Amino acid sequence: MTARPDTPRSRRERPAKPALSRAAIVAAAVAVLRAEGLQKVTMRRLAQELDTGPASLYVYVRNTAELHAAVLDELLGTIGPVPAEGSWRERLVQVLTAYTAMLFQHPSLARSALTAWPSGPHYLNLIETLLALLDEGGVPPAQAAWGVDLLLQQATATAAEHSAEDTTQDDWDALTDALRNVSDRTHPHIAARSGELLSGAGEARLSWRFQALINGIERTAVPN
Amino acid sequence: MTARPDTPRSRRERPAKPALSRAAIVAAAVAVLRAEGLQKVTMRRLAQELDTGPASLYVYVRNTAELHAAVLDELLGTIGPVPAEGSWRERLVQVLTAYTAMLFQHPSLARSALTAWPSGPHYLNLIETLLALLDEGGVPPAQAAWGVDLLLQQATATAAEHSAEDTTQDDWDALTDALRNVSDRTHPHIAARSGELLSGAGEARLSWRFQALINGIERTAVPN
DNA sequence: ACCTGAACACCGTTCAAGT
């Protein structure tokens, strides 16, 4: 047994400069995301974290969008298995809710997922799971295929909507004001139900959305 | 009649420096959007266009997100009136399609609309229109109210998905490859219908989505 | 009240040069 002569245990406090790799970059990205949010997951910040220059990252990652997609796939690994109990509908809603809940914790990631599609292993597993549940429910294959797309997009978009950054509260206030103060001469339907337009705790509304989507997917045939 | 002594017709070619106002800023933003896309609609660029410094714009506009919302409301004014012919369903789909088509021309605007909600007059008109059509179709008011939300979000998210910038094509390729090369031992449902998952011209798929949504909204009661 | 120059604190990405 010869002692390894290189990497002399401690030059400073960092445990020798870690080798650069795609996995190391994604891991650093997840750590920064958890600690400080997606807006800090930048090439420059990650480079700093990995003790190198931003240009070095481009050997492993095409651009920022691809990096975000990789981060999302990573987090998809945390949402756990399909519940064993309940009807296919209940289990389907539970899986979708788990996916949405994860994204709610990182709404800006949801935002970027809307345009930069992940294609990693965890995303594929999720698609497989949803297809299996719709199949179990007797939804015709073609409808199920298009339905999975619709369900995932809906869940992602709902989470993305909450990506506040700063002004979302103001936007919401502006919209609720506008809806409440509308004239019932020009906008009778809004005036008649501004209550309902604005009502609904997030959870009830989200679950209604999933139900409506599933009902629609079940009943709507694909052309040809 | 005395000649106005100020603003001496032409000092250079600009027709005297135009007065700053919210309307002028939004108009400049729309022009830049049309000519060069949303990524160029920045505070700095607009300031340059209006012959001032970026700081001056903050007198009229809270931030970039609010500016984008104002631009969207402006464009909403261009989508035209509800068609007079057809069943309420057909007209509903036509309005939604017109909204989506407009956003398809500016997908990055759709992306920003997902988080920065407009609350301008054109947006209110759109909500009123959709409510009226659902009402005509006999959809119960509470369902209609939540349904409008769902329909608009769906349309916006679909357009946002196409906000390419650069890598969307690569993402798509990566995902199609991943779906096609999946093992039918680990992912039998995907393997069995990778064709259907990927199939469908945009238009057929979009119209299926609207139909599925409307069917679901019609049939899904709001809790309580 | 409205407007501004200048500054603060950042970005993504490319490229030529090194190892």
Add this chain to the structure above:
DNA sequence: ACCTGAACACCGTTCAAGT
């Protein structure tokens, strides 16, 4: 092949000072 320093071409927003 992998890694890098340095540069290019930008951002949003704030603030103290002016009119």
